[in-house]
Amino acid sequence: xxxxxxxxxxxxxxxxxxxxxxxxxxxxxxxxxxxxxxxxxxxxxxxxxxxxxxxxxxxxxxxxxxxxxxxxxxxxxxxxxxxxxxxxxxxxxxxxxxxxxxxxxxxxxxxxxxxxxxxxxxxxxxxxxxxxxxxxxxxxxxxxxxxxxxxxxxxxxxxxxxxxxxxxxxxxxxxxxxxxxxxxxxxxxxxxxxxxxxxxxxxxxxxxxxxxxxxxxxxxxxxxxxxxxxxxxxxxxxxxxxxxxxxxxxxxxxxxxxxxxxxxxxxxxxxxxxxxxxxxxxxxxxxxxxxxxxxxxxxxxxxxxxxxxxxxxxxxxxxxxxxxxxxxxxxxxxxxxxxxxxxxxxxxxxxxxxxxxxxxxxxxxxxxxxxxxxxxxxxxxxxxxxxxxxxxxxxxxxxxxxxxxxxxxxxxxxxxxxxxxxxx
Numbered sequence: 085x086x087x088x089x090x091x092x093x094x095x096x097x098x099x100x101x102x103x104x105x106x107x108x109x110x111x112x113x114x115x116x117x118x119x120x121x122x123x124x125x126x127x128x129x130x131x132x133x134x135x136x137x138x139x140x141x142x143x144x145x146x147x148x149x150x151x152x153x154x155x156x157x158x159x160x161x162x163x164x165x166x167x168x169x170x171x172x173x174x175x176x177x178x179x180x181x182x183x184x185x186x187x188x189x190x191x192x193x194x195x196x197x198x199x200x201x202x203x204x205x206x207x208x209x210x211x212x213x214x215x216x217x218x219x220x221x222x223x224x225x226x227x228x229x230x231x232x233x234x235x236x237x238x239x240x241x242x243x244x245x246x247x248x249x250x251x252x253x254x255x256x257x258x259x260x261x262x263x264x265x266x267x268x269x270x271x272x273x274x275x276x277x278x279x280x281x282x283x284x285x286x287x288x289x290x291x292x293x294x295x296x297x298x299x300x301x302x303x304x305x306x307x308x309x310x311x312x313x314x315x316x317x318x319x320x321x322x323x324x325x326x327x328x329x330x331x332x333x334x335x336x337x338x339x340x341x342x343x344x345x346x347x348x349x350x351x352x353x354x355x356x357x358x359x360x361x362x363x364x365x366x367x368x369x370x371x372x373x374x375x376x377x378x379x380x381x382x383x384x385x386x387x388x389x390x391x392x393x394x395x396x397x398x399x400x401x402x403x404x405x406x407x408x409x410x411x412x413x414x415x416x417x418x419x420x421x422x423x424x425x426x427x428x429x430x431x432x433x434x435x436x437x438x439x440x441x442x443x444x445x446x447x448x449x450x451x452x453x454x455x456x457x458x459x460x461x462x463x464x465x466x467x468x469x470x471x472x473x474x475x476x477x478x479x480x481x482x483x484x485x486x487x488x489x490x491x492x493x494x495x496x497x498x499x500x501x502x503x504x505x506x507x508x
Contacts, residue, residue, distance in 0.1 A: 093323055093334040093335050093336060094121065094333045094334050094335060095119040095120060095121040095333070095335050096113070096118040096119040096120065096335060096336050096337070096506070097110075097113050097118055097119070097120050097121075097335055097336065097337045097338065097339060097499075097502055098120075098121050098122075098123060098324070098326050098333055098335040098337075098338045098339070099113075099120060099121070099122045099123070099338075099339045099341055100123050100314050100317075100326065100338065100339065100340045100341060100342055100350070101122075101123075101124065101125075101131060101340070101341035101342040101343075101346075101480075102122050102123075102124035102126075102129035102130070102131065102297070102301065102308040102310070103129075103130060103131020103132060103133065103297065103341060103342075103343075103480070103491065104131065104133060104296070104297055104300070104488060104491040104492055104495065105131075105341040105479040105480045105481065105491040105492065105494050105495035105498075106122060106124075106131070106339065106341030106342075106479065106495060107122070107129070107297055107300035107301055107304070107308075107495070108156075108160060108300060108491075108492045108495035108496050108499070109339045109341060109479055109495035109496065109498050109499040110122050110304055110308075110495075110499075111160075111300060111303055111304060111499075112495070112496050112499035112500060112503070113499045113502065113503065114304060114305055116499070116500075116503040116506075118502070118503065118506065119306075120304070120305075120306065121306065121309065121333060121335065122301075122304070122306070122307075122308035122309065123308070123309050123312040123314055123326065123328060123333070124308045124309065124310045124311075124312065125311075125312065125313040125314065125342075126310060126311070127310050127311050128294075128310065129294075129297050129298065129301050129308055129310065130294045130297040130298070131297070131342075131343065132145065132146075132343070132453065132455070132456070133145075133148065133293050133294060133296055133297050133488075134293075134294050135291075135292030135293055135294035135295075136449065137292075138448055138449060139367075139408075139448070140407070140408035140411075141365070141367065141406060141407055141408070141411075141413055141448060142291070142292040142403075142405065142406040142407075142413075143365050143406075143413075143448060143449055143451070144288075144292060144293040144294075144451075145451050145453060146361050146363045146417070146451050146453040146456060147361075147363045147395075147397065147399075147415045147417050148293050149171065149286035149287060149288060150166070150168070150286065150287060150288065150289065150293065150296060150488065151280045151281070151284040151285075151286045151488075152168070152284050152285065152286075152287075153279075153280040153281075153282075153283040153284025154280055154284070154487070154488060154489035154492075155224075155489060155493075156488070156489045156492035156493050156496070157488065157489065157492070160300075160492060160496070161296065161299065161300075162299060165299065166289035166290065166291075166295055166296065166299065167289065167290035167291075168287040168288070168289060168290075169287050169288050169289075169290060169402055169403040169404065169405065170285045170286070170287035170376070170402065171285070171286055171287055171376045171377070171378065171397075171402045172187065172191070172192060172375055172376040172377045172402070173187065173188035173191040173192065173281070173284075173285055173286075174186050174187035174188050174191075174192065174195070174199075174377060175253060175257060175377060175378050175379070175380050175395075176374060176375075176377040176378070176379045176380070177202075177204075177252055177253065177379070177380045177381075177382045178379065178380070178381050178382060178383055178436065178437045178438075178439070179252060179382040179383060180382075180383060181203075184198075184202035184203070184204065185198045185199060185202060185377065186199050186202055186204060186205075186253065187199050187377075188282075191285065203248070204248055204249045204252065204253060205249070206247055206248075206249070208244075208247070209245055209246075209247040209248075209249045209250070210249075212243050212244045212245045213243070213245050213249065215243065216239065216240070216243035216245060216275075217275060217278055217279075220275040220276065220278070220279050221279055221282055221283075224276055224279055233270055233271060233272045233462035233463040233464050234271055234462050235267060235268050235269065235270070235271060235461070235462055236258065236262075236264075236267045236268070236269050236270070236271045236274045237266070237267030237268070238267075238271070239271030239274075240254070240267070240271075248382075248387060251382075251386070251387030251388050252380070252382035252387045252388060253380065253382070255267065255387075255388055256380045256381070256382065256388055256389050256394055256395070257378075257380060257395070258274055258277075258278075259394050259419070260361075260394035260395045260417055261277055262274065262277070262359075262457065262486070263359035263360065263361050263419065263456050263457045264359060264459075265394075265419050268461055269459070269460060269461065270460050270461060270462040270463065270464040271462065272462070272463075272464040273460050273464050273466075273485055273486065276485060277487065280489075287402065287403070288399070288402070288403040288406065290403075290405045291405070292406070296488075311330070312328045312329070312330050313328060313329045314326055314327065314328050314342075314350060315327045315328060315329060316350070317338060317340070317350055317351070317476065319473065319474060319475055319476075320334065322336070323335055323336040323337070323475055324336075324337065324338045324475045324476065326338055336475065336506070337475045337476070337477065337502045337505070338475060338476055338477070339477045339478075339479050339495070339498050339499070339502070340476065340477070340478045340479070341478075341479040341480055341495060341498075342480070343358075343455050343480070344356055344358060344455070344458050344480060344482040345358065345455060347478050347480065347482075351472050351473065351476060351478060352472075353472050353478060355482075356458040356459050356460070356482050357458070357459040358454065358455040358456070358457070358458055358459065359419075359456055359457050359458070359459055360419070360420030360421065360452065360453055360454035360455065360456050361417055361418070361419060361420050361453055361456040361457075362417070362418050362419070362420040362424055362425065362450060362451065362452050362453070363415055363416070363417045363450070363451045363453070364415065364416045364417075364427065364430050364447060364450050365413065365414070365415055365447070365448045365449050365450070365451070366413070366414045366415075366416070366434075366442070366445040366446060366447055366448065367407070367411055367412070367413060367414075367445065367446045367448050368411070368412050368414060368444060368445045368446070369410070369411060369412070369444070370412070370444075371398045371400070371401065371412035371414060372398060372438040372439075372440055374397075374398050374401065374438075375401065376401050376402035377397075378395050378396075378397045379395065379396050379397065379437055379438070380394075380395055380437075381393060381433065381436065381437050383436060389433075390433075390436065391425075391429060391430075391432065391433035391436070392418040392419070392424075392425035392429055392430065392433060393416045393417065393418050393425070393430055393433040393434065393437065394417050394418055394419065395416075395417055396414065396415065396416045396417070396433075396434055396437055396438070397414065397415050398412060398413070398414050399413045399414065399415050400412045400413040400414075413448075414434075414445065416430050416433070416434055418430065420452055420453070420454060420456075424452075427447060427450070431445070457481070457486045458480075458481060458482035458486050460482075460485070460486050464485070466484050466485050466490070467484065467497075468482075468483040468484070469483075470483055470494065470497060470498045470501065471501065477498040477501065477502060478498070479491075479494045479495045479497070479498040480494055480495075481494060484497075
């Protein structure tokens with residue numbers, strides 16, 4: 085660890101926001117020997133990665149999963165300490181013929197016969213998908229820094245991936261992952277995310293998704309100051325002054341790692357359009373027998389979801405810690421917008437998806453997350469400039485890729501840039 089001479093300021097670097105980007109930035113800065121103060125507006129850390137505790141249930145703020153295949157997660161997170169509980173790799177679909185299972189052949193070889201009988205793996209569409217996705221499976225840089233990018237819809241059309249695998253599986257699954265029901269997201273970003281699902285086994289920490297930011301925070305020498313809402317940033321010439329509702333702090337540099345909208349308000353940098361998701365959490369004494377798969381709806385005439393629910397999951401089947409003993413937890417996720425689904429519409433959707441009555445299911449809570457993900461249209465720029473002022477840096481998944489991986493990498497890049505300036 086390097087040591088630098090302290091100035092008369094309160095600290096070397098102030099990090100605004102105790103989400104994943106801010107916490108990773110703080111960790112890297114401390115590793116470089118710099119003094120760091122993390123300010124968080126909320127009373128708890130985590131940003132968008134938070135977990136509510138209600139009646140013994142763990143309810144993440146929107147359905148999220150942690151994928152160990154993310155490079156940043158492999159490098160900077162102690163996965164073993166999180167005591168991960170994994171989902172099966174693949175999906176189940178409710179279509180007009182019943183239930184179909186598409187499982188990862190290497191992770192679930194015993195399900196290969198079911199997968200082949202599903203009727204979704206036609207040679208032509210499989211070949212087209214392999215040709216489109218294959219290069220990214222070899223190297224993520226091929227997709228992330230490709231000179232040619234287009235929307236996901238256009239890319240799939242051009243690759244001639246237009247059959248039932250596209251309509252019933254890819255479109256619905258990626259709509260939930262990207263919070264995009266129109267296929268306007270960067271195709272290169274979609275390829276990167278599909279790569280992680282091909283190589284990883286997504287799951288949930290035993291203590292909920294908030295265990296991830298908590299692990300990052302626990303490694304800091306100085307705990308984040310929560311309940312400190314930042315009201316302004318001003319350049320002093322030699323550094324910055326950060327004003328909060330509880331006083332002012334000075335530092336040589338500041339990393340603004342709030343949500344993109346908040347970062348824009350503090351720095352004047354234009355914020356990207358944000359996309360929202362709504363998640364309903366239900367409790368029940370008897371859950372559908374789905375194994376540990378995410379289930380999609382493919383009952384619309386012509387293919388795709390017939391209702392608002394993009395995916396549903398018996399979360400407690402994969403993550404028993406999320407529910408009390410002898411009870412089950414089910415999530416249902418839909419896009420959030422002007423025509424957001426009602427509870428009645430969601431229940432009707434779930435009855436179709438699971439072929440069972442939901443009358444006895446109790447709604448625990450509905451999470452509306454309007455800032456779930458930043459919009460990332462083509463061309464994908466996964467290494468956006470983070471220095472927006474002489475002493476001001478911005479970090480977050482909107483400056484990299486819209487993912488946990490992107491948030492961590494962005495925070496780390498900002499910290500390394502500041503460390504380089506201090507050493508110079």
